[in-house]
């Protein structure tokens with residue numbers, strides 16, 4: 484097995500910053516078995532920092548997050564080719580800082596939510612032509628946006644709950660129209676969610692219009708668009724991870740266990756069971772206590788969801804099952820908490836093996852991208868040159884007004 488320099492990017496400008504730190508440290512321990520980890524911590528205000536101490540969770544657990552002035556900063560240089568550069572925090576001469584290229588073979592994103600799981604980081608890595616683990620720009624962006632995700636899944640005959648959405652602008656300017664539409668098409672109880680969020684942040688269960696209005700205000704603090712959907716009463720929640728590139732493979736199913744009406748941030752990360760932390764430490768039943776038939780139905784839906792949304796690497800697809808055994812895709816997480824290693828463990832794939840497999844898949848996807856043609860030979864510019872010269876001389880182009 485080759486040993487790679489793996490840039491592990493975590494933290495980020497996202498409400499799930501702290502969850503990302505836990506996931507990243509789990510991934511870091513797994514990577515260290517076979518690879519060299521370069522930790523890149525993105526602060527809440529967007530500084531990119533590196534330094535060996537950031538690879539150790541104890542740098543984060545005394546209640547204060549690392550301070551930018553204690554670490555080297557990372558910047559991007561685009562010439563002669565795009566690369567990450569470390570700018571030392573120590574001056575080596577008057578106004579001179581040491582700058583070194585960061586020796587990265589591959590990037591392992593471990594930021595949950597905005598600016599990490601939503602296609603923005605993936606877009607940056609595409610422009611830099613760096614191989615990276617997980618879904619690409621489109622899969623990440625669509626997987627993150629619950630409204631887009633539902634539209635695409637229903638277009639592909641995957642089951643989702645009835646829903647409506649509006650923007651914050653709609654809410655501020657024509658709330659009565661929004662409320663009329665909700666009353667005409669959906670019946671309470673409902674769930675109100677920010678289009679983009681995670682870890683149950685900004686998600687509310689509502690029984691009536693007054694609660695819906697309060698919940699819309701909360702959701703609107705986290706996203707520009709707000710989703711409202713039919714609630715499944717006392718749902719059975721089942722999650723299934725999927726791994727692969729062209730032939731995605733579903734994992735065992737799990738049943739997360741909540742202490743209240745629905746799975747909260749605290750259920751996921753605070754009420755921990757056993758030795759594990761983060762999503763890996765939440766209370767759950769593995770395998771989920773459901774029939775073989777329901778298990779394979781859900782596994783099939785999970786793999787199809789992964790393909791329809793053009794995912795890669797590992798994603799976790801979360802389902803809601805109602806009392807009549809109807810199954811609905813609730814959401815996909817393209818960078819799942821703890822990378823869902825606890826599900827793969829259950830089928831004898833240990834975490835170090837899982838991260839190495841994800842690295843191999845990322846190199847494959849990168850090679851396929853670079854085998855595509857990005858140029859096209861044409862004499863368009865010489866023709867356009869003549870037309871533009873006429874335009875410059877005040878002659879109108881044919882067909883324009």
Ligand SMILES: Nc1ncnc2c1ncn2[C@@H]1O[C@H](COP(=O)(O)OP(=O)(O)O)[C@@H](O)[C@H]1O
Pocket residue numbers: 644674676680681682683684686712713714715716718720744745746747801803813814
């Ligand atoms: N339509 C629904 N019916 C019943 N419970 C729901 C519904 N939507 C969400 N929930 C509950 O809320 C939790 C969080 O919602 P989810 O859509 O998964 O948001 P997040 O991306 O923040 O995890 C779910 O795990 C589930 O417990």
Ligand SMILES: [Mg+2]
Pocket residue numbers: 682683801814
């Ligand atoms: Mg969820």
